[in-house]
Amino acid sequence: MEYAPVHPAVLQHARDEAFWADIAGRYDVEPGPINLEYGYFGRMTREVMEAYRRNIDYVNRSNSVFVRHQFDEIDSQVIHNQLANLMRVSPQEIAITRCASESLQSLIRNYNRLQPGDQVLISDLDYLSVQSAMRWLAKSRGVEVVEVQHRHPASFETVMNSYQTALERSPRLKLMALTHVTHRTGLVMPVQAIASLAKARGIDVILDGAHALGQLDFRLDALGVAFAGYNLQKWMGAPLSLGFVYVAQDHLESVDADMGDTRYAKNDIRALVPYGTPNIPAWMTLPKVFDEHLAMGGSAAKGARLSYLRDLWVKPARKLEGVEVLTPDDPRLYCGITALRFTRHDDQQLMAQRLLEEHNLFTVAREGSACGPCIRITPGFSTPAAHMHLLVEALRALA
Ligand SMILES: Cc1ncc(COP(=O)(O)O)c(C=O)c1O
Known part of the structure; x- marks a missing residue:
């Protein structure tokens, strides 16, 4: 439920x-x-802040002697697995990113199931960078963008009707953006119900979970979405510059490696996001972030x-x-x-x-x-x- x-x-x-x-x-x-x-x-929290400061000091002192082996090969993977555990998904289904925008743009850019003439869907309540990235698909892939305007005042029925009608009127729809909690008004979307409408028509959902993580109690694998993007700095209380991308196991083949990246094996989700040196001290602070999150309930x-x-x-x-x-x-x-x-x-x-x-x-x-x-x-x-x-x-x- x-x-x-x-x-x-x-x-x-x-x-x-x-x-x-x-x-x-x-x-x-x-x-x-x-x-x-x-x-x-x-x-x-102060404890997260102090751990972050210690990690900045340590990484600065130890430099690549620590990062190349201990962090790159061991610690980063341990923390990655902790995040997957917290989200109750498989470690193969997530990759750590710099923010929600990077996660969502990577998904939109690298989704490989679109053909010219297909349709993609956004709504007026989606985040601007998601809307722009979906509109960019029109130019780069030759797809048509269907735009839903939500009715006001919103109710469960108006929201469901808007999506139902848009889905019925758009027979070539392949991909839709959906925002779990809209940043504009705070409206929470009934994600599971909408994703189930979409699934029945073979439409993939990219979920923007930026405001949901840490304030809504949900099971990611039960939402029924193929893809999702998150950050960790809003309601999880992590240092700025961290997020993650989720791709359900059975959709890993629907996304390509970012710009032909060859670092990872085929279908390794880590290839989906742009390459770059991350904020390592922030990443190292995540175990403390998770402890604090759980300590608050x-x-x-x-x-x-x-x-x-x-x-x-x-x-x-x-x-x-x-x-x-x-x-x-x-x-x-x-x-x-x-x-x-x-x-x-x-x-x-x-x-x-x-x-x-x-x-x-x-x-x-x-x-x-x-x-x-x-x-x-x-x-x-x-x-x-x-x-x-x-x-x-x-x-x-x-x-
Ligand atoms: C709904 C929503 N999506 C995406 C984002 C982008 O998040 P980030 O700043 O982590 O890229 C935000 C940021 O406020 C947001 O509110």
């Missing part, structure tokens, strides 16, 4: 301010505005906390005249990220600026979705409930 209601004990835990105050104490935070824009990237507990914080501001904000909350309240369709719009003000960018200047709240304005410009609110693991109440007061004052 894709959506499993959160266990009551986990929900109770999400409301435990004392527990989350202890978690907040694990982070060093620069004084300044109240950050409600953790959607860009997450903070590392893993994705189930982290996600429940973020959704609880989100509910704290969304419930009162729904009642405010002059404020529209864009993201639905169906628990299948939201997580910690949610967008709003000031309906009596045209310029949402200006309103984000006023939230900062008049209320000390740092948020971000987003545009590009069919439902129009908005302001995205994203609490983090060091956000106390009190910050959500301050947000509601600010919305009331500015509405």
